[in-house]
Amino acid sequence: MLACALQAQNAFTLRSDAQMVIAQSHTGVAGLNRMSWEHHFGPDLDLSVSSTLNSNDRIIPTNVQKLWHNGLVDINYRGTDFTVHADYRNTVFGASQLLGLYPTWDPLTSQKRLMQHQGTIAAEFDADFLQLGGFASGKILRYTPYTLDLDTFELVRQDNANATDVYTGAVIKVPIIKGLATHVAMDYKSGTFADNGEYDLNKLNAGLNADYKILGNASVSASFDWTKRTGAAISNGKTNLLRSTLRLRHRFSNSLAGYLLYINNSCLNDRMKNLRLMANYLRAQVQYSFPSDPTGGSYLLVGGKYSPENKADAYFVEGDYKVREKIYAGGSLNLQPDWQALISARLSYYYTPVNELHLQYSHRQYTPWNNSSLDFGANYLGVGTSFHW
Amino acid sequence: MNRRPTLWLLLSFALVLLLAFACQQFTGAEYFIDSSSCNGCGECIRICPNDAIYYNQSGKAEIDQTKCTHCANCVAICPNNAVY
Numbered sequence: 001m002l003a004c005a006l007q008a009q010n011a012f013t014l015r016s017d018a019q020m021v022i023a024q025s026h027t028g029v030a031g032l033n034r035m036s037w038e039h040h041f042g043p044d045l046d047l048s049v050s051s052t053l054n055s056n057d058r059i060i061p062t063n064v065q066k067l068w069h070n071g072l073v074d075i076n077y078r079g080t081d082f083t084v085h086a087d088y089r090n091t092v093f094g095a096s097q098l099l100g101l102y103p104t105w106d107p108l109t110s111q112k113r114l115m116q117h118q119g120t121i122a123a124e125f126d127a128d129f130l131q132l133g134g135f136a137s138g139k140i141l142r143y144t145p146y147t148l149d150l151d152t153f154e155l156v157r158q159d160n161a162n163a164t165d166v167y168t169g170a171v172i173k174v175p176i177i178k179g180l181a182t183h184v185a186m187d188y189k190s191g192t193f194a195d196n197g198e199y200d201l202n203k204l205n206a207g208l209n210a211d212y213k214i215l216g217n218a219s220v221s222a223s224f225d226w227t228k229r230t231g232a233a234i235s236n237g238k239t240n241l242l243r244s245t246l247r248l249r250h251r252f253s254n255s256l257a258g259y260l261l262y263i264n265n266s267c268l269n270d271r272m273k274n275l276r277l278m279a280n281y282l283r284a285q286v287q288y289s290f291p292s293d294p295t296g297g298s299y300l301l302v303g304g305k306y307s308p309e310n311k312a313d314a315y316f317v318e319g320d321y322k323v324r325e326k327i328y329a330g331g332s333l334n335l336q337p338d339w340q341a342l343i344s345a346r347l348s349y350y351y352t353p354v355n356e357l358h359l360q361y362s363h364r365q366y367t368p369w370n371n372s373s374l375d376f377g378a379n380y381l382g383v384g385t386s387f388h389w
Numbered sequence: 390m391n392r393r394p395t396l397w398l399l400l401s402f403a404l405v406l407l408l409a410f411a412c413q414q415f416t417g418a419e420y421f422i423d424s425s426s427c428n429g430c431g432e433c434i435r436i437c438p439n440d441a442i443y444y445n446q447s448g449k450a451e452i453d454q455t456k457c458t459h460c461a462n463c464v465a466i467c468p469n470n471a472v473y
Contacts, residue, residue: 070431074448089444091435099438116434122446135446163440165453191455199455233455238419247425263473265421278419281473283426307473310418311461314470339465 012037012389017360019382021056028057030380046076055094065113067094085122090115098155101145110155111143131173139165163193169203179212189231201231207243218250237276240268258286282306285316293322295353311338326350341365354388418459424449426471433463433472 017032036050052070074087093113101111122135141163146155169187176182184206191199207225214220227241244264251257265278285303289296300319307313313336320330331345344362351357365377422433422442427449434442434450441456442463450471452463464472 065435068435070435085446087444087448089431091431093435113440116440118444120444120446133446137443137446139443141440165443167443167445169446189453189455199453201453201455229454231455261423261425263421263423265419279421279473281421281423283423283470305470305473310420310464310473312420312464312470312473316470334468334470336465336470339461 010039013386015384015386017382017384019360019380021378021380023378030054030056030382032384044078046074048072048074065093065096068092069094081127082123082125086120088117088119090117098146101143108148108150110146110148112146113141113143114160115142116140117142129175132171133173134170135168137167139167163191165199166190166192171205179210181209183207183209196232198232201229201233203230204228217252218248220249221245221247236270237274238267238278239270240272241278242266242268242275255289255291256286258284260284277309279307279309281312290321297328298322313337320346320348337367339367341367355386357383357385359383419454420452420457420459420461420463420472422450422452422463423471423473424451426469427467428469430468432466432468436462436466438462 013034013036015032015034019030021028021030032052032054034050034052036048038046038048040046050070050072053067054069055067057066069090069092071090071092072087073089075085077084092115096112096114098110098112100107101109116139118137118139120135120137122133124131124133142160143163144160145158147158148154149156167187167189169185171183171185173181173183185203187201187203187205189199189201189203191197193199205225205227207223209221209223211221212219223243223245225241225243225245227243229239229241242265244266246262247259248261249257249259261281261283263279263281265281267276267278268274283303283305285301287299287301290298290300292298298319298321300317300321302317304315305313314334316332316334318330318332318334320328323329326349328348328350329346330348332342334342342362342364344360346358346360348356348358360380360382362380363377364380424445424447429444429448429450431444431450434444438460439456439458441453441458442450443453445451
């Protein structure tokens with residue numbers, strides 16, 4: 001956390017981790033190497049570049065590749081009353097598992113993913129009485145298709161192909177009074193890889209946002225959004241999406257802060273009838289920073305989320321504590337009752353205020369019904385370091 | 390305290406609560422991402438077998454509902470528990 005907090009300046013950071021994986025069916029290794037560079041070209045222009053290489057010697061339920069690389073180039077320019085943003089991201093997949101190629105598209109074709117690229121350009125203009133925004137984003141998945149030969153029942157490799165999605169959108173926001181604003185937005189998405197337009201989607205959105213400070217150290221915000229979605233993939237019963245959001249933030253003291261968030265997603269059919277529930281989401285978390293550590297590196301975070309409709313409940317605790325000069329001990333527990341439990345412990349030695357070495361142990365245990373392979377539980381024991389220049 | 394923002398705020402609360410209690414009949418699942426909890430790490434994008442998650446203009450992950458098959462792999466992989 002200490003290192004992350006200091007990345008906000010012009011900086012180059014390097015983080016490396018190597019772990020031994022001990023599971024019921026095998027013992028292997030996993031690794032992570034991340035480099036990032038942030039630079040401010042004057043007060044208006046920021047550039048950040050990052051490269052993350054992950055490897056895992058075995059495909060496990062939540063890793064469909066053994067090797068993958070994430071790259072990012074991100075540029076932001078801030079003018080007097082406008083901002084322009086552009087980024088390029090890619091993921092290069094190595095040793096990918098054979099995956100279905102969008103089941104509704106072609107059930108006889110499978111694919112191995114090669115690369116995924118995404119480029120985005122966005123701009124915002126901010127006048128006192130009006131805010132305008134727009135974006136365009138293109139995503140390309142490059143893959144190797146394999147088609148099932150019905151005579152031999154063997155998968156036959158085909159030439160590499162691309163699947164392209166294009167996302168565009170524009171929004172107008174109008175402040176009504178202090179603390180209250182309204183907005184209208186239009187989004188259009190085109191899945192150009194399907195000739196029949198099956199993956200195209202039009203969205204028309206309108207909503208209200210209220211944001212207000214209360215009692216000095218607390219704020220409350222609420223929003224209501226209606227989105228009309230038109231596309232072959234959206235069933236008539238879910239045409240009109242209604243999203244209501246309520247958030248309470250409170251800083252109880254200099255050391256203790258937290259928030260409570262509730263989101264309700266409901267829908268109406270294409271005739272604006274039959275109100276149905278899609279998902280509830282309630283989240284609360286509180287963070288306590290130990291006053292004994294003025295860097296803020298010693299903290300305890302406790303939280304939970306409740307989302308029963310999508311089996312996405314979770315309860316989590318994490319913390320780090322300065323036990324001695326230059327030495328931090330920390331750990332975390334992330335319990336997702338319907339999926340898995342993750343427990344980790346970490347011991348870090350800061351040989352400078354921003355550079356550290358650490359030992360880490362973690363254990364992942366999948367719930368029995370999510371046991372899609374022998375590796376339903378695994379221990380990870382590793383060492384790592386992070387440098388900051 | 391200005392009265393008009395308070396009034397709008399109370400109306401917003403009422404609307405949120407009304408929807409919360411009115412919509413008790415569940416329809417089929419759609420997964421969403423809490424953008425305030427997403428840190429843009431991209432793990433869900435990598436893990437999604439249907440290439441159904443992308444970065445929005447804020448650098449946060451967003452689910453493309455036209456391609457999502459509700460496998461829920463993203464729920465388990467998200468380090469910030471941002472998928473619901």
